[in-house]
Amino acid sequence: MRCVIARFPFELTKSGVLGSMEGVKPEPVTGESVLIGRRHYPVKQVGQVITRQDRRDFSAAEVLRAVTQLGCTCRAVPKAAPLGILSPLQHASAVLGSPVAV
Numbered sequence: 001m002r003c004v005i006a007r008f009p010f011e012l013t014k015s016g017v018l019g020s021m022e023g024v025k026p027e028p029v030t031g032e033s034v035l036i037g038r039r040h041y042p043v044k045q046v047g048q049v050i051t052r053q054d055r056r057d058f059s060a061a062e063v064l065r066a067v068t069q070l071g072c073t074c075r076a077v078p079k080a081a082p083l084g085i086l087s088p089l090q091h092a093s094a095v096l097g098s099p100v101a102v
Contacts, residue, residue, distance in 0.1 A: 001013065001066075003066040005047065005058050012050065012070060014070045016050075020050050021037070024041070024045075027041070027042055031060065032060055032064060032076055034064075043067075043074070044063070047063035
């Protein structure tokens with residue numbers, strides 16, 4: 001499949017991407033990720049490996065669009081859990097602790 005990443009045309013195939021990522025250790029995922037084989041790779045890492053360009057030269061959206069068209073599974077940024085904000089009463093209870101039975 002022909003796609004353009006960072007203003008350069010590339011002929012990508014799913015088997016070619018799988019072969020390029022073989023033996024590459026995945027970095028910790030902090031944003032969008034691509035499932036290649038059994039591993040989750042950050043989108044920018046995949047883009048760097050398959051294009052051999054610096055990560056600053058392309059956007060994650062360009063790589064996501066290309067690997068999605070190849071049939072790879074992509075995941076969006078995981079939603080952060082809401083922070084548990086304590087009310088003043090809950091905070092005071094936590095600071096004072098529970099009563100001790102005598």
